[in-house]
Amino acid sequence: MKGSSRPRPKCQASASFLPKPNICSPTFSPIRLFTSSYIEKNQRRLRKRKEVLVSGLANAGIRCLKSNAGLFCWVDMRHLLSSYTFEAEMELWIKILREVGLNVSPGSSCHCTEPGWFRMCFANMSEETLNLSMQRIKAFVDSTAADTRRRSPTKWIFQLSSYDREADR
16 A cells, blocks of 8 residues: 555444434533523622612612512612603703713603603623712712702791791781
8 A cells, every 4th residue: 555544443443333422412411501500690690780780779869669680770760850851851861871971771761651760771781880880870969969959948948938937927
């Protein structure tokens, strides 16, 4: 024979007679193993992100609707509206977008029938980004509350002034 021909190893011939694992069988499925591991890890990650979001918003004085699953939370920001209208909701959305740098979804864009509700997604950001977002939203709420206190007199001033007028009569 021309050239060198290698002899075929005996183990290769005998290996063809060994049973091959069936990767489609329910007992041995790398896809199934990956999927169950991925789902468990993702559920833990989403649960933790939701807890960070809800506690961060609560720290800022913002309530959320309770839920047990999902990728977002319904957030109640009615107390931050300048008036109870969908126009005020859009103004607040633009203000949050420009001043805070967060794009939360106004409830009206999701067919919510009551102004002041927003949809905040927590699934599409890293933990660091979520923590930064919570710091920014708290600073925004604190500054908005301070602006509101400076612009409008508190209720006790009106009560006091009406009491004084009754005393003058």
